[in-house]
Amino acid sequence: MSKVYFSTWKGELINNIGKPEEEWEESAYNLPAQYDDHRDSKAFIGWDGVALFAEDVDVIRLAMEYAAQYQEYSEACGRCAPGRWGGRILYDQLDKIARGEGAVADLDHLKEIGKSMQVTSKCEIGKTVPNPIIDLMVHFEDTFMDCIENQKESKHYKESIGYIAKITSPCSDACPADVDIPGYIEGVRDLRFDDSLEATRQTMPLAHVCGRVCPHPCEDACRRTNLDEPISIMALKRLGADWETDHGFDFFHPMEPKPKNGKKVAVIGAGPAGLTAAYYLAADGVEVDVYEALPVLGGEVTVGVPEYRMPWDKYLQDIECVRDMGVNFIVNHNVSADEMREFETSYDATMIASGTRISKAVRCANERPEIQGYWGAIDFLDWVNLYEKFDIKTPESVQNQQMLPTDHVDLTGKTVACVGGGFTSMDVVRCAIRAGAKRVVMIYRRDEKTIIRNTTYEEYHEAVEEGVEFIFHSAVNEIIDEDNVLKALVIDKFELVPDPDGGRAQLVKIEGASETIDFDYLIPAVSQSADLGFLPEEWELEMTSWATIKTNGKDYMTSRKGIFASGDCEYGPMTIVNAVGQARRGASVMSRYIHTGEITLTDEEIMEDHLKKLKVYDKKEKVTGWLPGIPREHSSVLDTAFRKTNNAEVNLGFTQEQAMSEADRCMRCYYIAMVQA
């Protein structure tokens, strides 16, 4: 809800003109009435209407400036005849009226050109720019006519007024990293894969990774869904990255790195968040040292995500791209509290991106880490991946504790239970299959639908195909051991009992249904927590209730000046793309902080936050101008019998034909939003 003077946003017509302020009807939408801490907005104008927050707005100038933004922001457009000329004509005609030289016929021309743009433009930006302009012309006709008939300037024509605009799209808005999705898809469609990759890397350096293992929240906000099925957005991202790698090109960076400016930043952790922060800081001319505790770079995507899902040679390309920007990596280095103290003087700022690397307990009876066969998911995946990707052998202490017959994770003939339901647990069970286990069972509290929602359809079905058993509505009650060797699990069964009051259904244990099943291993993969022992105690960093580092979620500075945090150690275990988005924002804030000591957001970032609140995607919108019923492409995967015995990449990616067909389905839903502040 926001307080408005006038609004046509999404078809609501709120007209408080002439009413006393206390009687103003409110808008149903989260419009950016307050621009930032110290500025109110006067107006908001965008693809689906216009809202005025004050009486004093020069609506002709507002319309003209919006048309001007279309010209200004044409790096995204100017690529079709109606948009290219139409946009200019809109602006010229509005300016003519605003400066007091307009004619009545100009209004007709504006409407005519507006209509042509609405029905024939290449992308939504061209189709929607006329919308609020025509709204203003209709609802403020008197104001326009006054300027035309009296040949006078619009009321604030010559004043300096701040107009702040941002290009967005439903998918980019839903992407935590604000990736220019229509941009990279256009690169695929035009077979300009370098452009595609650069579009991605503007805000997301991990194109190989997020072209493969991103849970793609964007696809839930794809406007194509309103027509038929969402675009396969994620899979199209790897086309650019694969192109660069396959042809052995130097890295396509979307920006020239700025000359070194003498500032230094330390980054703790070389996972997705650390890599991202390092990339954009280095691009900005900052010297960056990244400290990584493990002997290898890449964080959980390296030691957590298995080879068959994220081949190391591909991820290495992403990492090398970051290094190529001029980032310095220090591996095998566990940062201590003393070092953190010292970093405060030796660096201009520090970004903590240490992730969440402690597997949480399943909370059952007799759950004791010393039981052999009880094996935390993070540690389990570490040893699997270090061996598969780097040939690093599992140390004898772990071999002994986990009863391994050899120097790597070999589960031949063993039975494995995993408790989880998220991506990590899927990685565990599928790795266990590949390690030769004879029976692998996922124990999950909720149902199939939920596990698919929490992971992906493909991930779940591929696991089933590979032979993983799923026991739904169940939980481990007790571990049964003999002399500290795991022997069996007591598993409780639950049923979902609907709340008679219409609330959330409750899981209720079915008494007497529990069973005891023999297992050699229990691998808890319920969640992870952050290991933050390296933080100096006297800093007393503020923590969240989940024991992660607290920031305001906008600038990513912790309660201590100059110490920033992003990724899982800030948010709790979440997605790669979330870590990337946070780290990029944090890096942007840091790049100003190290010069000014101030914490600020750019207009682009402020607008990004406003639009996320407003939500760009509208699942109820009726899409016109596109033929429905063109099916989404699916990439083929390796044959089950073949893939379950090795670590070859399961998803083969799109063929070129599939990629082009899929890219052609993209409707280029760019929009411009603008605030008068």
Added chain:
Amino acid sequence: MSKIVNFKIDGKDVKAQKGETILQVARANDIYIPTMCYISKTTPCASCRMCVVEAEGVDGFVLSCNTPPTEGIEITTNNVELEQERVNIMKLYDVNHPLECGVCDKSGECDLQNKTLEFNVGQQNFSAKDQARKIENWGMINYDPALCIMCEKCTHVCNEVIGDDAIDVKFGGYGSTIIPKNAETLDCTFCGECIAVCPVGALISSDFKYTANAWELSRVPSTCAHCSAGCSLEYETKHIGDRSSQAESIYRVKNNFEFTSLCGAGRFGFDFANVAKSDASAFNSAVDALQNAKAIRFSSIITNEEAHILQLLKEKLGVKLFNEDARLYGEFMSAYASVSGKLHHSGSLDAIKQADAIIILGSRVATDNPGVRYAMTTASRHNGAKIVYAHPIEDALMQNIVTQFMKYEAGAEEGVMALLANTLLANADLSEAEKKYFDDLDLGYLEAESNVGADELATITRTFARTQKRVFVIGSDVFAHANAANIAKLAAMIEKYTDFSLVVIPENVNTAGVSLVCDLDADDSSEAIGYNAAGTFVIGSLEGADLAVPALNQQEGTVVSIDNRVLPLNVALSFEGYTLNDIANALGVVKENTVDYTKELNTASGFKSVAFDDLENFLDKYGNDVRGYLLDEVSCEATATLDEVSDLPEFNGVVIYHSNPVLQFNNYTNSVEQLEKDTTLRGSAQFSAAARVSDGEEIEITFGKQTVKRVFKLDEELKGTVALNPTFDISVDASEYKFLKSKIVRAI
């Protein structure tokens, strides 16, 4: 498993193959949908929006160029509303378009003019502030942004078909413009395809600029005379009013850009006609010389009919015929035939375009045969083809096409072929003897000496696993290899036992034709009459010949292209002197016209008995190539066995490689005005150090029996120890392997 979609366009039942768009189906069914930016050979530019159509039950207009139809949908291509929007789009295109049709090169063949008239745009109610825009001079190409309608055809062909990827759209709404990509000025191979596809006068040839109006030019359809790709083109000629020395001249070359492409040599290198006058005494001397000759040495830059006459002269006069280029090609193909059981290779440029897996060996193809390069670019972009480029020297031009550069040591082609055959035939149904042959290969030795590792071969197996349309391309490097025959046999094995089709790139425009027409003798360097080649008496179409004969753009005749297609050449400019046929007539080999021999070409080689005048020379409106005819396949005995792979030769010390700069092929391209003639020896920093020559230094290179003077140019894009020595300005012995140990000394 192609899925057919049935739907209706304007009430007519039509069918679409998988991947076809509404516009493509409309065109295939002769239903007109206007476009300004569509070009058949690229992905849709989708910028003009003229091709919007209505779909039954769908709100708004649907873009037909990039939308595949859905089952049962009913499409309307025209009605009042669509017409209105198309008119408005034309009005927008016309906003501030300079009213200078009177002096614009494009006038008369301009899409903007045509469509403005078609949509009857007589007045304009839209206006915008005009902007001052500067004409860019990019060497052979000029760009006028004021005329540009930003259709993006040029950027699409440059990237998707040519592969230069040298121009880009600079986005800027109304100020959008075309710019050189990542460069101050245009840095490309100057194919001029951007000029060809430009629908307006924005991209033009700086040579042609202001010289003629489109409607004044006569068009002569022919085949390009510079390489074996057999590109179709039209010479555009005009009678000259103010240049009294010549009655007519070629003003420019155009191509059917909608479906085919042309390189810069074909487009800009058109002025190689022989302007010498008729000389009766020279003619008599030529007849005398031939009567007393023991041999005729000739080049492959002649027609099949000329070759046929030479063959008849051989039979009549008992002379030997020397043409090492065609002889070696012919021997290569004979060896191929001895295993494959047929005369002609199976692949074609079209097969390359449609491929998703290509291996090319023994060719610096971007310069050897631009047509092959463009076909590979198309395959790379449109099919995501995996392309293995096996050659001793990396080519920066090919980086955005090639997915695997396989560097082998100069001279190692036979070994590399054996390794490739062993890899590709791993699962083939070979005979016991053939199996044993491959089992007995000393892979370790071959890998070590050729420098092609087992991992590289494994990479091919891995990356080709998903591919379905595969082509093996062999270049002209191998023809003069000591073990060319075994290379040919190994290639034939691959073609025979796998789903690879095979393309062999003939060196010159009619190398293939000559090899099929003539019975050639090994050149023993003895005295011979030269026919378009060096000799004691030279009959030729280049300046300085003892008797002038017409060049390939001055005569009718046919050539055989890389596709094994017999293609007609036509008379763009008349020639006033004598022809080989006149000489033959004087020597008792009698026919009225040279092209009377067209239907008599050797059917045992696959030629058809078709008269020249019955040969078509155009592409139909759907882009089907109906030029000339394809050679008939000829079966032969396949009795040969593979030879043992010889020890691989070593090329130590200073090595040069005979390779021309882009757009240069031979003395003809060397004689034309517009093409750059860079005769420098180009080498890497490593070469510079090894040969002790520095950038800009004048040197003398001695190879074989020849010594040439060159200036050395350090080329940052080159690597390794082999330098590139052009041959277009000198004649080199075609029987010499293209990699040569040589001596380089500073010129004094």
